[in-house]
Amino acid sequence: MFIFVTFTFASKLLKPRTRIPQRSLPLNLDCNLTSTRSKSQSTSIPKKQDRVRDHGYDNYMEVEKKTRKVLKFQSLILSQPNQTLPVSRLENLARRLGLGFKQHEAGAFLLKFPHVFEIYEHPVQRILYCRLTRKAIRQIELEKEALNAQIPDAVSRLRKLLMMSNTGRLRLEHVRIARTEFGLPDDFEYSVILKYPQFFRLFDAKDTRNKYIEIVERDPKLAVCAIEKLREREYREKGLDAEDIRFSFLVNFPPGFKISKYYRIAVWKWQRLPYWSPYEDISGYDLRSLEAQKRMEKRAVATIHELLSLTVEKKITLERIAHFRMAMNLPNKLKDFLLQHQGIFYISTRGNYGKLHTVFLREAYRKGELVEPNGLHLARRKLAELVLLSPRKAKVDPELVSFRRDREEEFEHARRDYVENSFGGFGVEGNVEQDGIGEVDSNSDVSSDVESHYTDEDDDFDETMDAKVDAHCNQ
Numbered sequence: 001m002f003i004f005v006t007f008t009f010a011s012k013l014l015k016p017r018t019r020i021p022q023r024s025l026p027l028n029l030d031c032n033l034t035s036t037r038s039k040s041q042s043t044s045i046p047k048k049q050d051r052v053r054d055h056g057y058d059n060y061m062e063v064e065k066k067t068r069k070v071l072k073f074q075s076l077i078l079s080q081p082n083q084t085l086p087v088s089r090l091e092n093l094a095r096r097l098g099l100g101f102k103q104h105e106a107g108a109f110l111l112k113f114p115h116v117f118e119i120y121e122h123p124v125q126r127i128l129y130c131r132l133t134r135k136a137i138r139q140i141e142l143e144k145e146a147l148n149a150q151i152p153d154a155v156s157r158l159r160k161l162l163m164m165s166n167t168g169r170l171r172l173e174h175v176r177i178a179r180t181e182f183g184l185p186d187d188f189e190y191s192v193i194l195k196y197p198q199f200f201r202l203f204d205a206k207d208t209r210n211k212y213i214e215i216v217e218r219d220p221k222l223a224v225c226a227i228e229k230l231r232e233r234e235y236r237e238k239g240l241d242a243e244d245i246r247f248s249f250l251v252n253f254p255p256g257f258k259i260s261k262y263y264r265i266a267v268w269k270w271q272r273l274p275y276w277s278p279y280e281d282i283s284g285y286d287l288r289s290l291e292a293q294k295r296m297e298k299r300a301v302a303t304i305h306e307l308l309s310l311t312v313e314k315k316i317t318l319e320r321i322a323h324f325r326m327a328m329n330l331p332n333k334l335k336d337f338l339l340q341h342q343g344i345f346y347i348s349t350r351g352n353y354g355k356l357h358t359v360f361l362r363e364a365y366r367k368g369e370l371v372e373p374n375g376l377h378l379a380r381r382k383l384a385e386l387v388l389l390s391p392r393k394a395k396v397d398p399e400l401v402s403f404r405r406d407r408e409e410e411f412e413h414a415r416r417d418y419v420e421n422s423f424g425g426f427g428v429e430g431n432v433e434q435d436g437i438g439e440v441d442s443n444s445d446v447s448s449d450v451e452s453h454y455t456d457e458d459d460d461f462d463e464t465m466d467a468k469v470d471a472h473c474n475q
Contacts, residue, residue, distance in 0.1 A: 045263070045266045045267065045270055045340050045341075046263070046266075046340070047336065047340065048336060048339070049339045049340055049342060050339075051339055051342070051347060052253075052254045052255075052256050052257045052342060053254070053256075054254040054255065054346055054348075056365070056367055056368035057346050057348045057360050057365065057368065058348055058350045059368055060348075060365075060368045061348045061350035061351035061358055062350055062351065063384050063387070063388065064351050064384070065350065065351040066113075066384075066387050067383055067384050067387055068351070069109070070113060070116055070383065070387055071383075073090070073094075073106075073109075073110070073117070074116075074132065074136070074140075076090060076093055076094070077090075077117075077130065077131060077132060078132070078140075083131060083132065084129050084130070084131045085129065085130055085131075086127055086128065086129055086130075087106070087107045087110070087119065087127075087128040087129065087130050088127070088128075090106050090107070090110075090130060091105070091106040091107065094106045107119070107128070107130075110130055111391070112391065113386070113387055113391075114133075114391050115133060115135055115136070115386040115387075115389045115391075116132065116133060116135070116136045116383075116386050116387065117130055117131070117132065117133065117136070118130065118131050118132070118133045135386055136383075136386060139379070139382045139383050139386065142379045142382065143376070143379040143380060143382075143383075145379075146375040146376040146378075146379040147183065147185055147376060147379075148185075149375060150183055150374070150375065150376055151185075151191070151192065153183070154182065154183045154184050154185075154188075154192065155192060155196055155199065156222065157182050157183065157310045158175070158182065158184065158188075158192065158193075158200070158213075159199055159200075159215060159219065159222055160222050160223075160279075160306075160310060161175070161182070161307075161310060162200075162213060162214070162215040163215060163218055163219075163222060163223060163279050164278045164279060164303060164306065164307070164328055165324075165327040165328060166283070166327055166328070166329065167214075167327070168214055168215045168218070169212045169213060169214040169215070169327075170212065170213050170324070170327055171210055171211070171212055171213075171323075172189065172202070172210070172211035172212060172213055173210065173211070174320075174323040174324065175188075175213060176188075176189075177320060177323065178316065178320045178323070181311040181312060181313070181315070181316045181320070182310060182311055182312065183311075183312040183376055189202070193213060197216075198216060199215065199216055199217075200213055200214070200215065200216065201213070201214045201215075201216055202214075218279075222279075223277070223279035223280075224279075225277060225278060225279070225302060225305070225306050225309075226305070226306060226309035227249060227250075227302060227305055227306070227309075230250060230363075231245050231246070231248070234250075244271070244272065246272075246274075247271065247272060247273060247274050247275060247298075248271040248272070249271065249301070249302075249305065249341075249344050250344070250362075250363040251267065251271075251343035251344060252343055252362050252363065253342060253343040254342060254346065254362075257342060257343075267343075270298070273294060273295070273298055274295065275295045275296075275298035275299045275302060276295060276296075276299050277299075277302070278299065278302050278303040278306050278328070282296075282299075282329075296329065297331075299329070300329065300330050300331055300337065301341055301344065303328050303329070303330065304321065304330070304338070304345065304359070305344065305345075305361065307321065307324070307328075308345075308359065308360075308361040308364075309361065309364075312374060312376050312377055313370065313377050313380075314360065314361040314364035314365065314370065315358055315359060315360045315361065316358070316359060317356045317357060317358050317359070318334055318335060318338070318347065318356070318357035318358070318359050319356060319357070321334060321359065322334055335347065335357065338359060343362065344361075344362060344363070345359055345360065345361065345362060346359070346360040346362050347359055347360075348360065
């Protein structure tokens with residue numbers, strides 16, 4: 001009897017204080033537990049992935065961040081009739097165009113790159129002027145020569161770009177925005193589209209009144225993706241199994257990317273999943289089944305892969321890819337979609353204060369450099385070389401060194417001399433203010449000779465277009 005009472009008392013102590021019966025578990029909690037268990041064993045690629053940084057691409061964009069500003073200042077200087085500009089007027093124009101410079105900062109920025117910009121004192125007016133150096137002018141000439149030399153390749157790239165569209169047409173404005181990435185000249189509407197009427201047709205839409213580019217005839221020889229050529233080369237050189245690489249992509253994950261066993265299996269199954277080519281017409285297919293949706297998702301990866309392969313430097317901003325989203329059946333949430341495939345693409349937020357997302361094709365780069373550079377890319381990289389050159393190796397007037405330290409006194413002295421030399425013979429020295437001269441000098445021809453020639457190479461979108469693109473990318 002004593003043993004039985006002791007056993008019963010001990011069993012009560014070992015029991016938990018609160019016990020929930022099995023039938024009291026809510027139904028939705030039971031379903032959540034089941035879904036979590038099945039999700040951990042699933043072989044599908046996770047929809048949401050954290051972006052893992054790759055410093056090789058980010059360092060590349062840090063250099064391009066400097067070259068973008070340099071290109072904007074080059075455009076301002078080259079837009080002038082004699083390709084020279086007073087430094088004081090340059091600062092006013094930089095603030096008006098929203099380049100992010102405060103007072104007297106534009107001149108100090110030019111002094112950081114003496115191999116690109118040259119600041120000198122005007123012999124008559126005795127004020128500071130700026131112009132491009134001979135090295136910078138030579139780099140611009142080399143880029144123009146390389147751009148004109150690859151016009152036939154640019155024609156082929158534009159034809160392939162139109163063939164990837166559902167209707168065989170694209171908006172002229174969308175192509176114009178991305179003309180630099182695809183190696184098209186600024187006047188490509190005349191030098192490419194209208195010059196080759198056997199390939200392209202330009203027309204106005206009746207409903208939207210927008211100009212469109214349409215391909216005249218599809219060429220089956222051009223309907224070969226870059227990834228297909230890469231698979232064939234891998235098969236011939238390495239002798240891999242044809243069944244394994246028939247629909248596969250070259251995957252190279254960034255350093256620090258965690259790959260679990262289930263993720264590795266999911267990628268292996270995804271690599272063997274068949275899909276339709278970006279150049280194939282899918283209007284007659286039934287896309288309602290689950291298998292068709294999986295093929296369409298992989299087709300979107302192939303489309304973005306081919307889009308990046310058509311660019312000169314194998315990179316383009318995510319916002320410009322979004323312009324082709326409707327025409328090429330790309331998903332709405334482009335950023336999340338690309339983060340699923342970080343072994344194929346890399347998204348960098350460097351280079352423009354996080355406002356733009358640059359998408360790189362990982363297989364085309366190695367240690368931050370293009371594996372197969374072309375002439376146009378090499379000509380553009382020469383500007384980056386001039387930007388990265390040490391200012392100590394440049395021949396700068398020693399008097400201009402004090403310009404960075406005491407730039408306010410330098411500008412006031414230059415303006416005072418300009419007033420005395422320009423208006424001394426008219427007897428109006430006391431009636432003309434220094435600030436007034438600055439306003440006259442900066443506002444004389446701002447809208448006529450600069451804004452009409454100035455074209456932004458980076459943020460070349462309308463405000464309404466930016467809002468729509470951001471809404472698509474950040475949904």
